[in-house]
Amino acid sequence: MDRISALRNIEDALAAFEHGEMDLATMEQRVRGVLRTYATEFADNALAAYRASGDASVDGLVVVAASRAQARERILELSEQPCTFTVERVDSS
Template sequence: MDHISALRNVEEALRAFENGEADLATTQRRVQSVLQSYATEFEAEERRPYRAHGEAPADGVVVVAPDVETAKTRVLELTDAESSSFDVEPL
């Protein structure tokens, strides 16, 4: 899924919510689904998505980075997981 398609899908979900065609929980699921699809299909020449596996709060965090070390650094910065043990792997 490309960037423009992801934005359109999010806009559609928000429009349905605003028009009363969907409740908040449904809208959240739709937006999360779009984001998850976008993240797992993300394609860039010098970056890729990585998922952290290990102890909380890092476990399951997905970041985009050019390499494993940068991905680990980004997970640490986003989660304050200094005392957590985790690894990252490409999606």
């Protein structure tokens, strides 16, 4: 899914919510699905999505990076505090 498709899908979900065609929980689920699909479909370039597991300050955090080492660096920058975690690549399947 490219960026424009992702934005259109999110806009469609927002419009449906605004028109009363779906509830908040459904809209959140749809938007979350769009974002997860977008973030994990980097097969055609050098980037991939990586998820942190560990300390609460970073657990579940997903970043896009060229390598596991770069993902680890980005997560450390975002955490703004010392923490312990592992990094695993997120597959689109």
